[in-house]
Amino acid sequence: MLELLDIHKHYGSLRANDGVTIAVERGSIHGILGENGAGKSTLMKVLAGFITADSGEIRLDGESLPTGSTKRSLESGVGLLHQDPLHCMPFSVLDNFMLGRPESFILDHSTAQAELNRLSDEFGFSLDPDVPVRTLTIGERQQLEIVRLLSLGIRVLILDEPTTAISAEQRTSLFATLRTLAGQGMIVLFVSHKLEEVDEICDRVSVLRLGRLVGEAELPVPTERLVEMMFGEMIVQSPRVTAEPGEPVIDLESISLHDRLVTLDDISVKVHTAEVVGLAGLEGSGQQTLLRVAAGLLSPARGSVRIGGETLTGRGYRRHLDAGVHYLPADRLGEGLVEGLTVKEHFALAGIEPQGFLLDWERASSEATARIEEFSVKGTVDSTPESLSGGNQQRLLLAMMPEKISLLVMEHPTRGLDIESAELVWTRLLARRSDRTAILFASADLDELLRYSDRIVVFFAGRILAVLDATETDSEAIGYLIGGKERV
Amino acid sequence: MNSDTIRTAALAIGGSLLLAGLLFAANGENPFEAFKLLFEGSVGSRAKLSNTLLVWVPLTLAAASLVVTFSAGLWNIGVEGQIIVGAIGATWAAREVGGPSFVVITAAIVVAIIAGSLWALLAGVLKVYGGVNEIFGGLGLDFVATGMATYLIIGPWQRAGVASTSGTDLLRDEAWLPKIGDENISWVSLALTVAAVIGVFLLMRGTSFGLKLKAVGSNVHSATRLGIPANRYMLIAFGLGGALAGLAGSAQVLGFHHKLVPASSGGFGFLGILVVLLAAYRASLIAPIAFFFAAITVGTTFLELRLGLDSAVGGVLQGLLVLFVLLAGGWQRKRRTEAASALAPTPSAVAGEG
Ligand SMILES: Nc1ncnc2c1ncn2[C@@H]1O[C@H](COP(=O)(O)OP(=O)(O)OP(=O)(O)O)[C@@H](O)[C@H]1O
Ligand SMILES: [Mg+2]
Numbered sequence: 028m029l030e031l032l033d034i035h036k037h038y039g040s041l042r043a044n045d046g047v048t049i050a051v052e053r054g055s056i057h058g059i060l061g062e063n064g065a066g067k068s069t070l071m072k073v074l075a076g077f078i079t080a081d082s083g084e085i086r087l088d089g090e091s092l093p094t095g096s097t098k099r100s101l102e103s104g105v106g107l108l109h110q111d112p113l114h115c116m117p118f119s120v121l122d123n124f125m126l127g128r129p130e131s132f133i134l135d136h137s138t139a140q141a142e143l144n145r146l147s148d149e150f151g152f153s154l155d156p157d158v159p160v161r162t163l164t165i166g167e168r169q170q171l172e173i174v175r176l177l178s179l180g181i182r183v184l185i186l187d188e189p190t191t192a193i194s195a196e197q198r199t200s201l202f203a204t205l206r207t208l209a210g211q212g213m214i215v216l217f218v219s220h221k222l223e224e225v226d227e228i229c230d231r232v233s234v235l236r237l238g239r240l241v242g243e244a245e246l247p248v249p250t251e252r253l254v255e256m257m258f259g260e261m262i263v264q265s266p267r268v269t270a271e272p273g274e275p276v277i278d279l280e281s282i283s284l285h286d287r288l289v290t291l292d293d294i295s296v297k298v299h300t301a302e303v304v305g306l307a308g309l310e311g312s313g314q315q316t317l318l319r320v321a322a323g324l325l326s327p328a329r330g331s332v333r334i335g336g337e338t339l340t341g342r343g344y345r346r347h348l349d350a351g352v353h354y355l356p357a358d359r360l361g362e363g364l365v366e367g368l369t370v371k372e373h374f375a376l377a378g379i380e381p382q383g384f385l386l387d388w389e390r391a392s393s394e395a396t397a398r399i400e401e402f403s404v405k406g407t408v409d410s411t412p413e414s415l416s417g418g419n420q421q422r423l424l425l426a427m428m429p430e431k432i433s434l435l436v437m438e439h440p441t442r443g444l445d446i447e448s449a450e451l452v453w454t455r456l457l458a459r460r461s462d463r464t465a466i467l468f469a470s471a472d473l474d475e476l477l478r479y480s481d482r483i484v485v486f487f488a489g490r491i492l493a494v495l496d497a498t499e500t501d502s503e504a505i506g507y508l509i510g511g512k513e514r515v
Numbered sequence: 516m517n518s519d520t521i522r523t524a525a526l527a528i529g530g531s532l533l534l535a536g537l538l539f540a541a542n543g544e545n546p547f548e549a550f551k552l553l554f555e556g557s558v559g560s561r562a563k564l565s566n567t568l569l570v571w572v573p574l575t576l577a578a579a580s581l582v583v584t585f586s587a588g589l590w591n592i593g594v595e596g597q598i599i600v601g602a603i604g605a606t607w608a609a610r611e612v613g614g615p616s617f618v619v620i621t622a623a624i625v626v627a628i629i630a631g632s633l634w635a636l637l638a639g640v641l642k643v644y645g646g647v648n649e650i651f652g653g654l655g656l657d658f659v660a661t662g663m664a665t666y667l668i669i670g671p672w673q674r675a676g677v678a679s680t681s682g683t684d685l686l687r688d689e690a691w692l693p694k695i696g697d698e699n700i701s702w703v704s705l706a707l708t709v710a711a712v713i714g715v716f717l718l719m720r721g722t723s724f725g726l727k728l729k730a731v732g733s734n735v736h737s738a739t740r741l742g743i744p745a746n747r748y749m750l751i752a753f754g755l756g757g758a759l760a761g762l763a764g765s766a767q768v769l770g771f772h773h774k775l776v777p778a779s780s781g782g783f784g785f786l787g788i789l790v791v792l793l794a795a796y797r798a799s800l801i802a803p804i805a806f807f808f809a810a811i812t813v814g815t816t817f818l819e820l821r822l823g824l825d826s827a828v829g830g831v832l833q834g835l836l837v838l839f840v841l842l843a844g845g846w847q848r849k850r851r852t853e854a855a856s857a858l859a860p861t862p863s864a865v866a867g868e869g
Contacts, residue, residue: 348742362736368729375726377741382723 028052029183029214034083036069036238038414043069044080045238051231053088056205056215058229058246060222062257062445063418064405065235067218071185074216075107076100087183104182108172108189120163121156124175146174150204162288164310166197173204183214188417190224191442194309194471195506202228220418220445222250258447268457272299272481275333276434276465277321277352282330286316290489294330298434300463305476305497307469307505308486314469315357315438317486321467322354322436323347335433351433355440359420364412370423371395371408379430402426403451417443425452432459437468441475453479473502487511523795527839528807534839535832544822556817557810563817565698569771570809572704573598573780576763577787578794578801579715580756585796586719587752588732593638593653595784596660597631597757601764602779603664604630606672606683609690609769616689620703623690624765631761632754634660639753643746649753657784665777672775682776692770704766709802711759716798728752760784789837795844808833 029051036044043066051057061067073080079095086092093099097107125139140156147154152170160168169189176184186205190198205215205228219225225232226247234242234256242256275297282294291313298304306314319325320332326341333339334350344354356362364373375382375391382391395408402422406415415423421443428435435456441449456466457479470476476483480497485508492508536546557567577594584591605627612622638656641647669678692701719725730738731748739745767779790808794800815829 344739345742345744354740356740360737361734362740365730365734365737365741367733368726372726372729375723376730376743384722384724386721386723386726388721 028086028088030084030086031070031074032084032086034070034073034085035081036066036073036078037081042066042238044073044083047083047235047238047240049233049240049243051214051216053214054209054212055230056209056217056228058225058232059216059218059235060220060225060232060253060257061235063220063422063443063448064416065257066238067235068187068416069238070235071107071187071216071218074100074183075105075185077107101176101179101181104180105185106176106179106181106183107185107187108169108176109187119157119159120154120171123160123171124156124178126175142178143174146177150174150207151200164193164197166193166201166310169193169197169201170204177208181213183216184208185216185218187218188220188443189217190219190221191439191471194509195473196309196510198224220443222253222446225253226250254446257445267478268460269481270301270460272302273463275299276302276335277467278331278333279317279321280331280333282317282320282327282332284316284320284325284327284329286319286325289313289316291316291320291327292489294489294491296467296484296491298465298467300433300465301460302482303457303460303466303468303480305468305470305480305483306486307473307476307483308509310471312486312509313489314486316489318354318436318438318467318469321347321434322352324354351431353428353432353435355424355428355435355437357438357442359417359424360412363424364420366413367411369409369411370399370404370406373412373423373427374398374408377427377429398426399423402455403448418445418448422448422452425455431462432464435459435464435466435468437466439470440468441470441472449475473505476505477502485509523840523843526843527793527836530839530843531832531835534835535828538828538831539824542824544824549818549822549824552818552821553811553814555814556821557814561696561698563813565695565700567806567809567813568700568705570783570812571806572700572708572766572770573763573783574786574790574809575708575802575805576711576759576766577783578790578805579711579798580759580763581787581791582715582719582794582796582798582801583728583759584752584756585791586725586732587728587749588735589642589749589752590650591635591638591653591753591756592650592788593635593656593784594756594760594787595780595782596653596657597634597760598764598767598780598784599657599660599664600634601627601631601761602768602775603660603667603764604761605765605768606667606686606775609686610672614689616691616693619687619689620692620769623769624707624762627761627765627768628758629761631759631764632757635753635757635760636750639750642753643749661777664775664779668775668777680777682772682774685774686768690769691773692766699771701770704770707762707766711762712798712802715759719798724751786833789833792837793840 031047031049034044034047047070059067072078074085076095076097076099084091085094087104092103092105121136121140121143124143143154143156152174154167154171163171189201193201209215217225217229229246232244232246233240234253236257236259244252277298279294279296282291284291288311294317296304296317306317308314316325320327323339323342323344323346331338331340334347334352337350339346339350360366371392374395375386378391378394392408399406402425404422404426405419412420412423441452444452477497483495483497483500483505484491485493485495485505487509539546539549556563558564577598580594581591605623608623608626609619612619634656638649638652641652642649665680668680668683672683674684692703694700695702727743728748730741730743731745735745763783764779767781768775772779786808790801790805793804811829811832815826818824818828819826
């Protein structure tokens, strides 16, 4: 049994964890739910030794666990699966598998390979030991990380929002793996925002709010109850809004391009003013590549990009920026926010009104205050992005959007956001349609695509398989198409 | 400024003084006596203070130059070479430009700044367009600069009659910076240095340029997404850093050697790195820390005269100081990463004035 006893973790006056006590039985999958900034990641990091709690104790099968060292936590059998596992990208799968193993100085490749194969077979993964990790999808990297942690003999597996970046198929396989592991006596902690997932996979759930444990439940439980526990109130989903599309804002014509793992082949997509077009498809089917072409980050080998009637093919990101294209990347800390700079400094850099040579800190500060309030970013103008919770980083990125945009290009816009904030964000985004802003976005969440798009473009292996009217299709139909087949 | 920085510095200075004291004691000297001599030898009289300031000027300028490039995430190891090229430029102008002192000196300083800046831009172009890591580019250019100076000294600019590596002939009187009273230090170089430090401080703290530089230094990808032309900013950082190094070169030629010598940089480019590390990349701290380093450099030569201790002890002291800072900083960061995350600290993450 795993016991977290009265865990406290404060950052200044902020109580990220405020006396959390949770007990989890062996062989069970335990969900951790909570709105953005509730303290879920903090609690998991304490458990895995990434940070030290101010007070509290962790016990595994009655024995007190060491804190504040990932290495020692691992040795005691606690492993954390990162949302986007960090590997040594140029190294092979096998080399990464062997990292961190208590090994003699001379590496024993054959034993390691045998173990990798055994574990992969056991869970039905197909991991080629010799390919570089760079070529794996995020889902495959998670699989690699899972078998690596297993080979280190962990007894507790923590997953912090593991499904936000993987395809539905990979998710099914991940869930099957988790069930097998639980069957073998593993304790699995599963952090997620997606209530259906928690409902599907977990045996029990603990709900955090503002750093405190506010409820626990044996599953299944009605979704509304969970929502109420998470937010302290019911969330009403706003009705679908539509706007009349007008002129084409972006006209991507016969785009062909080879980009890392996918080859786009003769893709044409148009987005009109006030129109929302969603791109569906398995991770790496070409949607991301097309978004990057639309944002000017990639130039197509063939085909043309026209924005607002002007041909911008191959003119680059900054030219697109000038044309009113705004790009929201999936990798928030990698290519959106700047670590080490405060929220205020972010607004001084990319505020609504550009700053002159001499910075007006007061203006930056008041602008930052207003915007983080509007997007309810939990943090202050002096917070740095790395101190914000995952969902709050996303909100900050959205809050930094300029006022006048003709085309908004987004990868997973609500990734990691709880339902309340996702709803809030989309309300803000759709409000921009009254300014005739066009929206082109990709998402792995079929419900999001269906709820907010006017049209859905389904990608498969670099080609467009179908263009659907969002009001005349359903998630089942899209699910089939994403897998490359028509509904049978 | 943050209290962590001050605590780190205090810890480091205390620790290294303690170790140095032990070192003196091991050599049979009374450590207190030695420290007293060190103090007297560096700031004990007007003349000694003036000598310390002569070292302080180029060291502070080199450190200011490094603050700019570090902020942009660049390890500009080429400062040493940029100082030398600045010195060459100043010497050239002082030899070629005629007229009153004011004209000669202004011309020499301007030429030195341009020369240093262009030399740094070369490392920048190699990095930005050639993909050459700025550390290697800078080191290579350091060697080329030293070679050029030596060539000029024994070749085209050799002393009348004798070719000697000890330097060119002394410059004309018009090219000597005006002194303060009888002392060697000039108010011109002091004023320029103070102005440069204040300029860098304000640039990093109050301008969008400085903020963009910091953004580029912390995360090139994010900065680019925010619409900042990262390459251009890196080049400007190189140019600006080189200008400050070039200014240091002119101070060395016009205010100290009064001729071109092969090692006109005096190692200040490298010592400047230690100053900046100790200052935690903050412009506000480089002036006092550089002064402390200059005092140790000058004071230990006095120690050598009086106690027979080799002046290399100055280098030992400075090295200890930096090791202690890195230790203290690393220790504090280790405590702090627990609060932040497991991310590795980068110089640029703390660059500038925050
Ligand atoms: N290093 C830090 N410094 C200061 N505050 C922090 C730090 N890390 C986290 N916090 C704060 O602690 C609170 C809890 O953060 P945590 O990351 O645990 O939230 P979360 O429940 O995982 O949210 P999300 O669903 O958005 O990922 C947040 O308000 C966050 O801003
Ligand atoms: Mg989180």
